Amino acid sequence: MALPHLREVVSSIHAELSAASGLHVVLGLExxxxxxxxxxxxxLLPRQGPTARFPSTQAHVLVQVSAEERERLLWSLRRVLALSQAVLSLEEEVLGGRIGEGRDAFGFRDGLLRPTPEQVRATALIPSGAMAGASWLLYLRFQQDLDLFSHLKPQAQERVVGRTHDGELVVDPPAEAHILRARAAGAGENQLLIRRGFPFRHAGxxxxxxxxxAADPDAYRRSLDALLGAGGQTPDAMxxxxxAVSGGVYLAPPLNWFHSAAPGGGVP
Ligand code: HEM
Structure with missing residues (x-):
């Protein structure tokens, strides 16, 4: 693959989707x-713990688009394919969307601690150097076993997460509760990474x-090891x-990287 050509292609995707109204785009490259x-x-991936694994299905390019309207979303996905088909082939596409006021497939409120712009800047943006303003992205796609989870009583489900279905903290949660494992890595309160996932349903x-x-990719090593229970830690009950059935690590370049790939902009 010719890298200057790839850069032109991802820059044209970025330019077209950023200029369109009603869309939010995240674009990362291997x-x-x-x-x-x-x-x-x-x-970082694949990563193995005593009882679970995070696989790698690393691709060259990752595009995440969110849109208020389904028509805009479909338009943007078609444009990504049309603009990239000369240099890229589609390996994985996941269509998802918000459940209710923002719940995951197990019925729990998610995305409770919305990051402030200041937290996003401090936690997610590389502060200096040639890639100042870039961000390391972690992509993991999980299948959730709704049937197995439904066999737990509601209170037991809440002890798996460490929060009630409506997002209150569980009193005296077990050490294996999901949010305690995430916090053990230092990832609580948007301190280590900024989450921006979404639930999906596909073919049942x-x-x-x-x-x-995250600005520091080591945030991911610490978080994933805390969830996996690496090095004698308690594995995450979740x-x-x-x-996890697929995963990859990408770098989202800063805006000026895309702009300088425009014709006449000095593609390296
Ligand atoms: C299927 C997989 C996962 C599900 C269903 C899930 C679900 C949840 C839920 C329901 C919450 C509580 C609501 C909230 O605080 O917004 C939460 C919190 C959180 N999760 Fe996950 N999560 C998953 C995977 C992960 C992974 C892979 C990581 C880290 C690499 C992670 C890191 C966090 C963090 C940092 C918090 C917030 C902790 C806090 O500040 O209290 N989660 N997750």
Whole structure:
């Protein structure tokens, strides 16, 4: 694949989708494709714990689009394919959407602690260097076993998450509760990573696309190891009911990277 051509293609996707109203776009590339990228995180995926695994299905390019209107969403997905088909082939596409006021497939309120712009800047944006303003993205797609989870009583379900279905903190949660495992890594309160996933349903299967942005890719190693129970830690109870089936790490370049790939803009 000719890298300058790929850069022109992803820049044209970025330009067209960013100019369209009613869309939010996140665009990342496998970091070895970016000449100016900071050192890649050492072999983050696949990652194995005593009882669960996060696989790698690393692709070259990741595009996430969110839209208020389904028509806009479908238009944007068609445009991504049309603009990229000369250099890229589609490996995975997941269509999802908000459930109710923002619940995951197990019925829990998600995205409770909305990050402030200041938290996004401090946690997710690389502060300096050639890629200042870029962000490391983690993509993980989980299948959630609704049947197995439904056999738990509501209170037991809440102890798996560490929050009630409506988002209140559970009193005296077990150490294996999901939010305690995430916090053990230092990821509570949007301190280590900014989450931006969405639930999906496809061919009878439901799950969560977990997307996150972080300035420091080591945030992901710490978070994933805390959930997996690596190094003698307690594994996350959630991983008994949710299985990661694909995953990858990408670098979302800063805006000026896209702009400088425009014709006459000095493609390296
Ligand atoms: C199927 C997989 C997953 C499901 C269903 C899930 C679900 C949830 C739910 C329901 C909450 C509580 C609501 C909230 O605080 O917004 C939560 C919180 C959180 N999750 Fe997950 N999650 C999953 C995977 C992950 C992964 C892979 C990570 C990290 C790499 C992660 C990190 C977090 C963090 C940092 C919090 C907030 C903790 C806090 O500040 O209290 N989650 N998750």
């Amino acid at each position: 970091s070895s494709l970016l000449r100016e990228a900071p050192p890649a995180p050492p072999a 299967e439901e799950g969560l696309v977990f997307m996150a942005a 991983l008994r009911y949710a299985t």
